Amino acid sequence: MDDNKALAIVSALANGVNPQTGEMFEIDSPYQSVDVIRALYVAVRALEMTARTRARANRGRMPANAGKPWSEQEDRELLEKFDAGRSVPELAQAHDRTMAGIQARLERHGRLQGQGLQWRGRASQPEAEADRSGGA
Template identity: 60%
Template structure:
C-alpha cells in the first residue's frame, strides 16, 4: 500500500468517515471516541511529517565505510 493511500484512510477515520463508503460513523462508533480521534490525528500528522526515502539518508561518498589505504592513513 502506498503511504498516500494509508494517510487518506487514517485521515478519513480521524474525521469520522468510513474510508470505503464515505458514510459518517454513528455517534457510538469507536471512531467517534475522543481518544481514538486524537490518536488518529496524531498518526496522520506523523505519517505526513515523515521524510521521503530520498531525504532519509544523506548522500555519502562512494568510498564511505571502506578501510583507508596506507597513503590515506
C-alpha cells in the first residue's frame, strides 16, 4: 500500500468515516473513542510529514504531463477511475499530472465541488477576512 492511500484511510478513520463505505461510524464504535481519534490524528500528521519530506525532495520535478492539454480519452479514463474510488494522489500518479491538475479537472467535470488544494502561505477565507478587518 502506498503512503497516499494509507493517509486517505487513516484520515477517514480519524474523521469517524468508514473508508470502505463512506458511512459515519456509530457513536459507540471504537473509532469514536477520544484516545483512538487522537492516535489516528498523530498517524495522519506523521504520514503528512512523510509526504511533505518527499515533496521537498522532488521539488522542481514536475510530472511529464503537467500543463499539457487533456484528450477526450484521458478525460474518460480519469472519470472512470475516480468513479471507481481512486484517490486524487493515485490519479495524479496514474496520469503523470499534478494533484492540483487532477482536482481542477474533476471540478470541471462536476465530480468535486470547488474544494481546492490548500497551498502553503495562503490564508484561508476566514483568516483573510479577519486580516482585512483588523480582527484576530
